[in-house]
Amino acid sequence: MRYANQAQAVDRAARAMDEDSLSVTTFDRPRSGERPRESPTTTINCWNQWSRLRHVIVGRADGGMAQSPEHGFPDRSPGPLPQFMVDAANEQLNNFVRILEKRGVRVDRPFPVDFSRMVVTPEWTQESMFGCMPPRDVMITVGNEILEATMSHRSRWFEYLCYRPLIERYFRDDPDMKWEAAPKPRLTAESYKRNFLAEYWKLPREERMRKVRNNDLLLTEAEPLFDAADICLFGKDLFVQLSMVTNRAGVRWLRKHFPHHRVHEVTFDEDLPFHIDATWIPLRPGLVLHNGERAADPDLAKFFRLNDWELAPAAPPAKTKTTLPRFCFCSPWLSMNMLCLDAKTVCVEASETAQMEQLEKLGFEVIPVPFWDVAPFGGGLHCATADLYRDGCLEDYFPQRYGRF
Ligand code: DAV
Numbered sequence: 001m002r003y004a005n006q007a008q009a010v011d012r013a014a015r016a017m018d019e020d021s022l023s024v025t026t027f028d029r030p031r032s033g034e035r036p037r038e039s040p041t042t043t044i045n046c047w048n049q050w051s052r053l054r055h056v057i058v059g060r061a062d063g064g065m066a067q068s069p070e071h072g073f074p075d076r077s078p079g080p081l082p083q084f085m086v087d088a089a090n091e092q093l094n095n096f097v098r099i100l101e102k103r104g105v106r107v108d109r110p111f112p113v114d115f116s117r118m119v120v121t122p123e124w125t126q127e128s129m130f131g132c133m134p135p136r137d138v139m140i141t142v143g144n145e146i147l148e149a150t151m152s153h154r155s156r157w158f159e160y161l162c163y164r165p166l167i168e169r170y171f172r173d174d175p176d177m178k179w180e181a182a183p184k185p186r187l188t189a190e191s192y193k194r195n196f197l198a199e200y201w202k203l204p205r206e207e208r209m210r211k212v213r214n215n216d217l218l219l220t221e222a223e224p225l226f227d228a229a230d231i232c233l234f235g236k237d238l239f240v241q242l243s244m245v246t247n248r249a250g251v252r253w254l255r256k257h258f259p260h261h262r263v264h265e266v267t268f269d270e271d272l273p274f275h276i277d278a279t280w281i282p283l284r285p286g287l288v289l290h291n292g293e294r295a296a297d298p299d300l301a302k303f304f305r306l307n308d309w310e311l312a313p314a315a316p317p318a319k320t321k322t323t324l325p326r327f328c329f330c331s332p333w334l335s336m337n338m339l340c341l342d343a344k345t346v347c348v349e350a351s352e353t354a355q356m357e358q359l360e361k362l363g364f365e366v367i368p369v370p371f372w373d374v375a376p377f378g379g380g381l382h383c384a385t386a387d388l389y390r391d392g393c394l395e396d397y398f399p400q401r402y403g404r405f
Helices: 002-016 084-100 164-173 196-200 205-214 248-257 300-306 332-336 353-361 372-377
Strands: 053-058 106-108 119-121 124-126 138-142 145-148 176-180 231-234 237-241 262-266 280-284 287-292 312-313 337-340 345-349 365-369 383-391
Touching: 053 084, 053 337, 084 106, 084 345, 084 365, 084 372, 138 231, 138 383, 164 176, 196 345, 231 280, 237 248, 237 337, 248 262, 280 337, 300 312, 332 345, 345 353, 353 365
Parallel strands: 053 106, 145 176, 237 262, 287 312, 345 365
Antiparallel strands: 053 383, 119 124, 138 145, 231 237, 280 287, 337 345
């Protein structure tokens, strides 16, 4: 029951708003004594998701918290994922790092904090944090800028701390780097629609799709909210998915923040949209891998085709909802959650044979990377990474305008 679990996960934020506790917990600075390792130079530069990758962050599973408690966890009592799962995930993450380093990619790792700590602001408390496996959710590089997202779950309010030792270092190293953080959200009761998900799941699918297309979902428009993983970067054009974790005010904020880009709101026919990277993955100029189960807004598809982009429906995933790893709150479509090393080379989960074959037929060198043990910590190969340097510069891949695009 993926949806029930995901619903619980997303609902945690909404549920916590009912708790009017003012108990205060001191939030220590990250206790890790580690410093980022020295590096000769750093340049922050990233304009798309397919040019040659040279520097990336890969997440860690340490201390990751269960987001969809079941499998023996008492209902609604999130807790740390078992150590054997952390170890298995870290082994796969470390193996992925070795593969990237062998290919000449510089890899940095985040600094986990104690995710079992309560999250407290003057306006609310939340029982625990989440983890630092998916850096893609928290930050995005656009050109020479690293932007920290607002995030929209209370449990993820302080997640940026895991990346700060790295970002501080890049800021010292690269005189041209811009460092920005979107307005920290308040995440009070005003930001969530009360009882939204319970009512939503009672609706017929067509009614739910209508809500998805109108972004009449969990979040209100009280303040700008977005997760960085809802953004897809194509040079001058940024496509931002309206979702359970990204609202219109969030897209409006991004549009004002990037005045030299075209920032587009997009939706796909998916019940529980969160993060665009198991739905729409650019592989090279002119080719997008698209999740055929999640129909794109017809105008979006027309806009791409008008600009000579092919939309290839991704091969079927090897996993089903019932064979997903325990505690995984993502869908089997993590099969298409892949990392491009350049426009001819792509890292794909090693057991996703249909997906690998499809990419080979499309002319790619495919690097198989075992990764399903990482999924319970928040996603696949794309989620687990945050691009810092890719070759290239700002280009316009969509010279033709169409409708609202
Ligand atoms: O559709 O399964 C995966 C992306 C999570 N960062 C999905 C969402």
